[in-house]
Structure formats: C-alpha cells, structure tokens
Amino acid sequence: MASQNSSIATAGGGGFGPALSQETFSLLGGAVSDIFGKSKAAATERQGLALQAGQYREAAAFAEENAKYAKTSQQIAEYQVDRSNFQQLGTLGADIGGAGFANSGTALYLMMDSAKQGDLARSVVTQQGVINIRGYEEQAKSYRNMAVAADMAARAAAKKKKSGLIGGIIKGIAAIAGTAVGGPAVGAAAGAGAGALFGD
Amino acid sequence: MPNIHELRTTDLGLTGNDRASDSRQQGSRVIGNYYNQAADDQRAVGRDLGEAIEVGGKAAVDYMDHTEISNGMARFAELQLNLTQQWDETLKGADPNDPAVAAGFRDSVVEPALEKFAGGFNTRKSQDWAMGRMASMKDHFWRKTAADQSTLAAVAVRDNIMTVANTYSTSAALDPASTKELLLQSRADLTALVESSPTLSAEHRARILEDQGQRIASQIVKAGIVSAINQNPDAGLKLARDPELAKYIDGAEVNQFHAQAKRNEKADAALARQLARDAREKQSDANLTDILQRLYDPDVPMDQKPTAKQIAQLPADAMTPGDRITAFRILESETKPQAMAKTSAVEANIAYKGILDGTVGREEIAKLKIENKITKEDHGFLMAQLRDFPDGDGTPLGKKRAGFLKYIGRQIDESNPFTGKVDQTGGAHMWAFVQELDRLETKLKAEGKDPHSLYDPQSPDYMGKPERVQPFKKTAAEQQAEFMRGVQNITGGAPAGGATSRYAVGEVVNGYRFNGGDWKDPANYTKVEK
Numbered sequence: 001m002a003s004q005n006s007s008i009a010t011a012g013g014g015g016f017g018p019a020l021s022q023e024t025f026s027l028l029g030g031a032v033s034d035i036f037g038k039s040k041a042a043a044t045e046r047q048g049l050a051l052q053a054g055q056y057r058e059a060a061a062f063a064e065e066n067a068k069y070a071k072t073s074q075q076i077a078e079y080q081v082d083r084s085n086f087q088q089l090g091t092l093g094a095d096i097g098g099a100g101f102a103n104s105g106t107a108l109y110l111m112m113d114s115a116k117q118g119d120l121a122r123s124v125v126t127q128q129g130v131i132n133i134r135g136y137e138e139q140a141k142s143y144r145n146m147a148v149a150a151d152m153a154a155r156a157a158a159k160k161k162k163s164g165l166i167g168g169i170i171k172g173i174a175a176i177a178g179t180a181v182g183g184p185a186v187g188a189a190a191g192a193g194a195g196a197l198f199g200d
Numbered sequence: 201m202p203n204i205h206e207l208r209t210t211d212l213g214l215t216g217n218d219r220a221s222d223s224r225q226q227g228s229r230v231i232g233n234y235y236n237q238a239a240d241d242q243r244a245v246g247r248d249l250g251e252a253i254e255v256g257g258k259a260a261v262d263y264m265d266h267t268e269i270s271n272g273m274a275r276f277a278e279l280q281l282n283l284t285q286q287w288d289e290t291l292k293g294a295d296p297n298d299p300a301v302a303a304g305f306r307d308s309v310v311e312p313a314l315e316k317f318a319g320g321f322n323t324r325k326s327q328d329w330a331m332g333r334m335a336s337m338k339d340h341f342w343r344k345t346a347a348d349q350s351t352l353a354a355v356a357v358r359d360n361i362m363t364v365a366n367t368y369s370t371s372a373a374l375d376p377a378s379t380k381e382l383l384l385q386s387r388a389d390l391t392a393l394v395e396s397s398p399t400l401s402a403e404h405r406a407r408i409l410e411d412q413g414q415r416i417a418s419q420i421v422k423a424g425i426v427s428a429i430n431q432n433p434d435a436g437l438k439l440a441r442d443p444e445l446a447k448y449i450d451g452a453e454v455n456q457f458h459a460q461a462k463r464n465e466k467a468d469a470a471l472a473r474q475l476a477r478d479a480r481e482k483q484s485d486a487n488l489t490d491i492l493q494r495l496y497d498p499d500v501p502m503d504q505k506p507t508a509k510q511i512a513q514l515p516a517d518a519m520t521p522g523d524r525i526t527a528f529r530i531l532e533s534e535t536k537p538q539a540m541a542k543t544s545a546v547e548a549n550i551a552y553k554g555i556l557d558g559t560v561g562r563e564e565i566a567k568l569k570i571e572n573k574i575t576k577e578d579h580g581f582l583m584a585q586l587r588d589f590p591d592g593d594g595t596p597l598g599k600k601r602a603g604f605l606k607y608i609g610r611q612i613d614e615s616n617p618f619t620g621k622v623d624q625t626g627g628a629h630m631w632a633f634v635q636e637l638d639r640l641e642t643k644l645k646a647e648g649k650d651p652h653s654l655y656d657p658q659s660p661d662y663m664g665k666p667e668r669v670q671p672f673k674k675t676a677a678e679q680q681a682e683f684m685r686g687v688q689n690i691t692g693g694a695p696a697g698g699a700t701s702r703y704a705v706g707e708v709v710n711g712y713r714f715n716g717g718d719w720k721d722p723a724n725y726t727k728v729e730k
Contacts, residue, residue: 016331020264021324025257029250037246041239048235055228059221066216073213080212124212131217138220142227149234156241163248170252174259 268326296352302345350401372424379424421448433461496580548578549631
C-alpha cells in the first residue's frame, strides 16, 4: 500500500490519501477473525485446560489423601494384629493368675487398652465420615465447574448463532447492493452489524 | 475375682473415597469438552464477523469506487475545461518567446489543481483511475502548453518574417537588380529568426523554414521582377528568366506581367497623348476666352481688340483648329448686324438654362454668337456664366442661383397663362431677371456683402419676394396684349401697341443706358462710354 501511494504521488503530483480496497477488508476480516475468533478461542481453550489441570490436581490431591488413608488403615490393621497378639499373651496371664499369681498391673493395662480401642474406633468412624463428606463436596464442586463450563459454552454458542445471522444479513445486503453497484446501505449494514457484535 | 471385659474391636480401618477424584476427573473431561466447544464457537464467531466485514467492506469499496469514479469523471471534465481556459487566458498576455510560461503554468496551475483533484479519491481502484487520468492530463497539458506556445512563437516568428519579407520585397521592388542579393539575405535572416526562438518546436521550425522560406523567396522575387517588368518589360522579362530567380515565380505569371506591362506602356503613351491634347485644348480654350473677353470688354481700346491676323499667327499648340475657326467666325460675326436684343434675350435665356442643366457649353454659345442669334453682351454674359458653371456643376454661388431660379424662375418664364411654356416673351422676362440677379451679385460683391443673401429667404435681400419678382412678370393686360398681338401677327392684323417699360429713362443696364420706349428693343439703348 505504501508503494502504491508513493507511485500515485509521483504520477499525479501527490494528494492521494490511504487507499481503501477489497484487499483492505479481506485483511480486516481476517484480522477480526483472528482477534475475535481464534485469539479468544485460544484463550478459552487455555482457560479450559487450566481448569482441567486444576481438576486433575484436585483428583491427585484426593488420591494422595486416599493413599494416606490407606497408610493409616494399614497402621490400624497392624495395631490390631499387635493387639491380638497381646490378647493372646493376656489369656496366658489369666491362666497364670488362675494359678494364683497376682498381677494387678495387667488389669490396669487392660483398661488402658480398652480405652485406646474405643478412641481409635471413634476416630476411625469420624475420619471415615469426613472422607465421605469431602468426596461428595468435591463431587459437587466438580459438577458446579462443569455447569459453569456448560454455561460458558452455551453463551459462546449463542454468540455464534447471532454472528451467523448478522453475517448472513450483511452478506445478503452486500450481495443485493453489489448487484446495484453499491449503495449507502452496504457500508451502514456492515458497520451496524460489526457494532452489534463488538458491543455484545 | 472380678471378671474384666476388655473392649474388642475388629477390622478397624479407613476406606479411601474415590468419588472426589473420580468427579474431578470426570469434571475435567467435561469442562475440557465444553471449553473446546466454546472455543470452536468463538472461532466461528470470529470467522463470521471477519467474513461479514470482508463482504460488507468489499461492497462498500465497490460503492465508493463507483461513486468516486463517477464524480471524478465530472470533476475531471470540469478541471480540464478550467485549466484549458486558464491556459488560454495565460497565453493572451504571455510572451510567446518565453519558455518559462508553459513550465510556470504547469507547475503553478496544473500541478496544484491535480493535487486538489486527487483529494477526492479514497479507494485503490478510484485512485488508480484518478492516477491514470491525472497522468493523462499532465501529459496532455505538457504537450498542449508546449505546442500552443510553440504555435504562438510560430505566429510571432511569422509576423517577424512578414516584416522581413515585406522589407526585402519593397527593397527588391525599388531596386530589382538587387533581387538575388536580397534573396540570399532573406534566407539568412529567416534561419537566424527561427533558430533563435527558444520556444519553437522542431516541427514548427522545420515547417516555417520550408513554407515561409519558399513564400518569402517568391514574394521578394515577384516584387523584384514585377518592378523590373514595369520599369522595362523586356529587361524585366530577362531578369525573370534568371535560373536563380525563375524557380521562385511562375513563368505564366511572368508572361502575364510582361504582357500587362506592354499594354501599360501603350496605355501610358495614349494617356500622355490625351493629356497633351487636353492641355492643348485647355490652352486653346483659355486663349479663345481671352480673345472673346478682349473683344467684348468695353474697357479694351479698339486698337487692342483681337484681330483675325493675330488669331492666325497664334502657334499651332496655342489653339486648336476648331477654336481658331470659332474665333475667326466670331470676329466675322462682329462685322455683321447684331442680333436684336429682344430675340437675343430669349435665346440667351434658353442657353442659360442649358448651362444650368449642363447641356450647353462653350461651343454651343459660340455657335449662337456666330449665327448672330445673341448679342455680344449676351454672349459675354453667357460665357461668364459658363465659367461659373464648369461642366454644369457650378460654383457654390452659381449653384445657389441655379436652385433659386429653378423654382422662382417659373413664375416669370411661364407667367403667361395663355401661352404657358411656349411663351417666348416669358423667356425674355426671365433673361432680364437673370441679368438683374447678376447685376445685384456684382453690386453686393463690390459693397463687400455676401451675394448669397439674394437667395436666402431669411435675408432682406432675398430676390424671391413677390414684390421683387412681380416687376419681371407680365401684367394681365400685357399678357392679353401680347396674346392679341400674337393673334394679329398670325391673322395679319396691326400690332396692339408697346409694352410698359421696365426701366426708367436714363437707367444704365449692363453698360447700356435706356433711352425710353420699348424696353425690350435694343435700339432704345445707348452704350455708355467710360
């Protein structure tokens, strides 16, 4: 374009301003498509991927927590095996006591053990409840995220529909006006349509 | 011994919950799908928008192309007209030999106008169109201004060439012998004139040198040869046959000039002879007039009156044979009885009318005298009137008198209701009136007054007043008496008596004293001796 204008200036003594051409609007349309289509779509995709990554990180976090739960459960199981062994030894002690041997410390120990077992059982139940609750809560969050994404997709689809309609109208007007070698409606329609889209 | 029951719990453990992670994974997939779908839609929106802008924009550009080119055509035509008019105006006062005029017009008028013209185009197509037009117009005006100025320069050069050609041709006409030398000089001048012009195009230079060169040469040669032929037809013809000159003039034309010059020679000779004849006749006329004046002039003593011998001795070129014979006869007529004054008056009056009409000249008057139809006084008077009315045209005073007599004279000349125009006595009355006018003119001139006043109706001297005309008109009684006398002449009866006298006894009329009686009878007058 610059070379064109410079050649005009040479031939006609100057005076020509920037020139509009069909190529101008091809380039402008491409630019608009890139800026308001591809670029925005890329941003949306990037946003979606980020959300996906967040989701997967959340899933990983919960998997890690499940691993912790499994470890805790292993420790509880080990504890209970240990405790079973201890109970075997307790039975042996009772037999000893039945033989007349006094062992007051054992009773105490038994009491203490029973208390631990109770606390443990309660803790396990509580923890299990927390695990279940968080599972549902996370599920709800995930569903909400899906709903937000669906809403966003719905709005995009609505814009697509609107742009398709306006684009069709503009093309139609342009086609009619072009048949009659232009007309003021063409530029106005193009401007109005673009304005409606940009302003939405 | 107390029975101690210990608390037994079996299968204690935590069960991991996959719901959250599963949900997150599912959500991730779903969200990904939705975002991908939204991104696709957004791309579609951008694509639609871009296409709409492209299509609408192209249509708008088409419209602008059409509008700007359409308007541009009208503006272009107007611009071309304006520039052409401006250039024409510029040319009117411009020096055709100044090369800066065309360049200045292009730089200061055409370029700014085209730059302004370019401002109305905003699309590439219309700018391309305008650019083409502007280039075309620039080219047009470059060619036009250069060509027009060259044309003007050519006109100016042609004017100068005309001057040169006229100067040289005049010189050639004045000195035909220098024609060849003038021809060479004119060629050199023409070349210098054309080559020195800064604005003449090569085409104009070539054309001027070719066309004007031939024309100037022809003009100079023609002027020289025509002049030479006119001066001496045979010598001029010899000059025209000089090979250096012959190619510039048509041979047939030269022959025509030569033939015409020969005819001119003859015509000139004839004219010279005629002029000599006229001169002789004029001299003869003057001499005859002088003889008659001396013959009739009462102041000339008798011994100085012209004689037949003197007339016979006059040189041949002093008097024509006809005039000489006339002079002899007039002298001879003097020896015979003079005409009656009454009949002379009638004849003189008729001759006088002929003088006024231009039908009577010196010869006719002389004939009247030779035949004794008029007296020598009337002859002298008529001769004097003839001098006043040369060729019937007359001097201003004579003309005025002629006009006066044309109307007033009828009252006298045709005053007889019985006889009308055939009344001979009316002519005598008229003649007396004319002589009276002549007398009064002489009198007024002598008194230093204007004799024209006699014929001016506003003047107190006006002779057309009834009381002044009346004395020259016959009374009813006179008319009746003359009528009756005419009848008696026819029937043989006696005259009925004389007429009433016009002049008092002793009154001098034209050098004669009236002695009383019939005023029309010459015998009743006596010449007054001075």
